Amino acid sequence: MKLDAKTIERFISKIEKTDDCWNWKGVKKDGSYGSFFYKGKDVPAHRFSYEFFTKRTIGFGLVIDHLCRNTKCVNPKHLEPVTNRENVLRGIAPAAKHAAKTHCEHGHILVGKNNKVRSRKGRAWRVCRTCKNLTQQRYMKKKIGREIGPPRVVHT
Numbered sequence: 001m002k003l004d005a006k007t008i009e010r011f012i013s014k015i016e017k018t019d020d021c022w023n024w025k026g027v028k029k030d031g032s033y034g035s036f037f038y039k040g041k042d043v044p045a046h047r048f049s050y051e052f053f054t055k056r057t058i059g060f061g062l063v064i065d066h067l068c069r070n071t072k073c074v075n076p077k078h079l080e081p082v083t084n085r086e087n088v089l090r091g092i093a094p095a096a097k098h099a100a101k102t103h104c105e106h107g108h109i110l111v112g113k114n115n116k117v118r119s120r121k122g123r124a125w126r127v128c129r130t131c132k133n134l135t136q137q138r139y140m141k142k143k144i145g146r147e148i149g150p151p152r153v154v155h156t
Contacts, residue, residue: 004012005040008052011036011048014026014036015074019114021068021072021075023070023073024045024074028111029042029083030155032044033046044064045074046066050076050079053076054076061084063081063083063084064079065086066078067079098126101126104128108128113129114130
């Protein structure tokens, strides 16, 4: 990325360096991510910073992960290009929390044969087969008034 001195100076003037992060003082889109006007359009300040300071382009389909979890930070040492999936899984949102689970809420392991992936309308979630089988057994007992065999517990 070849830049003139004026653009570099303008970009750097909008950075407030702390001991760790370089916080963006300029315009922020959506109240969190910095925005820098360059070549007639607004570009994300963290993407601009990464490409300018590292001299590397961000690959197609990649997003920038803030390793410091500070969305205002433009320190290139805190920025890493990753896939959107990787970025989400590294985060603290519900999707990341659910993906990190190794056991269901009843303590059954969520791997191998005991893990079933269900999906509907583009959304996917994991189901514990042991819990599903136990629920089905309780339903059938209530419906027909008797046990229909021992509940199947899935072991991996």
